[in-house]
Amino acid sequence: MHIDLEPVTKDNWRACVALTVQPEQREFVNDVSHYLCLCHYGDTWHPLAVTVDGEVAGFCMWAVDDDASRWIGGVVVDASRQRQGIGRALVVALRDRLAAEPGVPNVALSYAPENTAARALYLSLGFVETGEMEDDEIIARWTPA
Numbered sequence: 001m002h003i004d005l006e007p008v009t010k011d012n013w014r015a016c017v018a019l020t021v022q023p024e025q026r027e028f029v030n031d032v033s034h035y036l037c038l039c040h041y042g043d044t045w046h047p048l049a050v051t052v053d054g055e056v057a058g059f060c061m062w063a064v065d066d067d068a069s070r071w072i073g074g075v076v077v078d079a080s081r082q083r084q085g086i087g088r089a090l091v092v093a094l095r096d097r098l099a100a101e102p103g104v105p106n107v108a109l110s111y112a113p114e115n116t117a118a119r120a121l122y123l124s125l126g127f128v129e130t131g132e133m134e135d136d137e138i139i140a141r142w143t144p145a
Contacts, residue, residue: 001084001085001086003052003058004051005048005049005060005090005094006049008048008059012051015049015055015056016049017032017033017036021079028114028115029075032059035061035074038061045062045073045074046061046062047059047060050090057081057086058075058076058081058086058087060073060074060075060076062098069106069141070099070104072094072107073109075090075091077090088125091125092125099142104144105143106143108139108141108142110140111140112138123140128143
């Protein structure tokens with residue numbers, strides 16, 4: 001699966017906001033409009049559109065922590081595009097992109113303990129649960145070799 005991570009722009013933000021998830025996933029992710037507000041009005045998160053063949057199929061955001069670790073957040077794959085490998089490709093592409101920056105000790109993300117699908121995906125990609133928590137979410141980190 002080949003995906004592209006592109007800036008969210010005036011040309012694609014509406015397609016990002018239109019992304020939806022399966023009903024059972026709604027307790028684990030916010031609407032993309034919420035994530036875009038965090039990116040726009042905060043000073044931490046940076047948004048990316050996830051495209052497949054030029055069409056927006058997902059959304060994610062990233063941040064830099066005080067310890068120089070990079071964070072992945074707001075991972076959304078449209079309900080109509082799930083089960084196609086887009087989520088896996090998205091996490092791998094963003095993880096590798098962030099880890100390639102100089103001085104990055106690790107790439108982190110967090111998820112609700114009940115979100116077994118996300119947990120399985122992230123652990124299969126080499127993220128390791130550290131025992132840390134962010135609010136009520138489990139933190140997992142991937143350390144470059």
